[in-house]
Amino acid sequence: MKPSRFVPPTEVPGLAARRIAADILDGVLHKRRTLDEQLEGTGAHPGLKSLSDRDRALMRRLVATILRKLGTLGHVLSRLLDRGVPTDAPRAQSALLIGATQILWMDVPDHAAVDLSVRLVQADRRAAKYAGLVNAVLRRCAREGHPLIEEVRTSMIDLPPWLVKRWVAHYGEDNAKAMAEAIGHEPPLDLTTKSDAAAWATRLHGEALSTGTIRTVLQGPITMLPGFSDGQWWVQDAAAAMPARLFGDLNGKTIVDLCAAPGGKTAQLAHGGATVTAIDRSPARIARLKDNLARLSLGATTVVADAAEWTGDLFDGVLLDAPCAATGTIRRHPDVAWLKQESDIGMLAAVQQRLLAKAVSLLKPGGTLVYCTCSLEPEEGEHAIAALLAAESGVKRVPVTASDVAGHAELITPDGDLRTLPCHLPHADPRLSGLDGFYAARLVKS
Known part of the structure; x- marks a missing residue:
């Protein structure tokens, strides 16, 4: 049998977009950097220049969807992980969020979402040991994830609790729920x-x-x-x-x-x-x-x-x-x-x-x-x-x-x-x- 040609990770279609998405997500959640400064101007991610328009759009939509659905994602992943999301390897956390988001809300084949997330952790020294965990959790997500979303009965879980508390106090619970629901949709x-x-x-x-x-x-x-x-x-x-x-x-x-x-x-x-x-x-x-x-x-x-x-x-x-x-x-x-x-x-x-x-x-x-x-x-x-x-x-x-x-x-x-x-x-x-x-x-x- 003729051996298959080895394809370096950087050549796998779509991997670069997801790797940059992981970097930018880490910038927001762990380094307190805004999306704008990571996407435009002198502080923009250097890898953006090499992305096609299609991949750049995919990357932006992926990051935005994760941030809009962060509370729901946390709920789903907590139900699929026995010991919680690994805290010693940020790339493992990012890979789980990226994979689950594609499976649950984006038009990406499940197998591609799983495979590319596994490659993300394999390429990171601290996260590589979690490749098997990421593979297993995301495969479960493909089978069981959508019913777990139904357990979340309000979009307010996708906002910080302090903000929800303020909006309920100032605008009433019905308005606060409607606001959270509107925020959960990609805007025109x-x-x-x-x-x-x-x-x-x-x-x-x-x-x-x-x-x-x-x-x-x-x-x-x-x-x-x-x-x-x-x-x-x-x-x-x-x-x-x-x-x-x-x-x-x-x-x-x-x-x-x-x-x-x-x-x-x-x-x-x-x-x-x-x-x-x-x-x-x-x-x-x-x-x-x-x-x-x-x-x-x-x-x-x-x-x-x-x-x-x-x-x-x-x-x-x-x-x-x-x-x-x-x-x-x-x-x-x-x-x-x-x-x-x-x-x-x-x-x-x-x-x-x-x-x-x-x-x-x-x-x-x-x-x-x-x-x-x-x-x-x-x-x-x-x-x-x-x-x-x-x-x-x-x-x-x-x-x-x-x-x-x-x-x-x-x-x-x-x-x-x-x-x-x-x-x-x-x-x-x-x-x-x-x-x-x-x-x-x-x-x-x-």
Whole structure:
């Protein structure tokens, strides 16, 4: 019998994508590195350059699904392991998570999911001794895993307990469950267009939401989609597109966008006819913002500075999208759930108060301040504005109306602020439903 040719592990199709997925997962769960910094820029994983577009998409979906289903995965694996997940070999843990995720939620043949996970541990010095265990557990997962998922009766198991407790307290148990359920789904691609939303919805095989955003489930590199190179649209969640619209008519107005990068709201303001000054403390993020504006053929004055310390002219409007815990973005950035801690909220709330005071000082009399955060935590939204109004007698709230948000009165709080939840904007097709969690308030300086 002719011996089969030995294929080095690096040549096994799909193994490189899973090895990089394991590295990035380890970066999130054990080294507290965000997905963005591991996928883009100077800190990106060096192996990404060698992946095909298809393998890169597979890797990203694999990591995101694991982070979205981490609690459920923990339950399933705990039922299949007599002694728990090995703690002395992170690659064994990653291999089990990667294999189980493919078996339970992805269109990957079970035998391929098992084989590639076994190869992952075989290639790691500390994990190699667990190759037999990984093989056996994943084979059991293929046979018994789906019924074990049914034992988990709520998606809230896939979020940190401290966050679930907060959401139940602030929004009620039913809303908290609906939010967790929405976060568990891969989100659609949302785009803000420069013109003719209906036509672009057709070209991009999506639909135009009532708010004006284009929503599609197209897969593949963003840069290859129709209209990208022509600068006809930019990526922006439907909720994130709402705050800039609270200024109303922008023609001829001067607006400063504090903490502006990556620039979606800056683009909205400039496209609406405002003269925009965009400020961000990160040179790399300002460079990205400038690239985006150049592609879109839109102009703004850009400044690298700490917004809390910057001094400039008085403006007709200030947009403050403040740094926050970003818990409203977990559906798009599932690593946030596992990187943030409850203690972060108090520290960030202090930053937000400083920035709000600066924002007020930059307003002309009669000028409008729109404050927003992509956080679901009241300390970073409702409480921050209540504190500002108590401290600044010369600032008044201008309530958001249903017409400001395309008739969606359910997005307006009793105080007249905007509050979106991940479970808002439901759709018959779950792939086309949901919003990021956002808060926005509109204020005027008397």
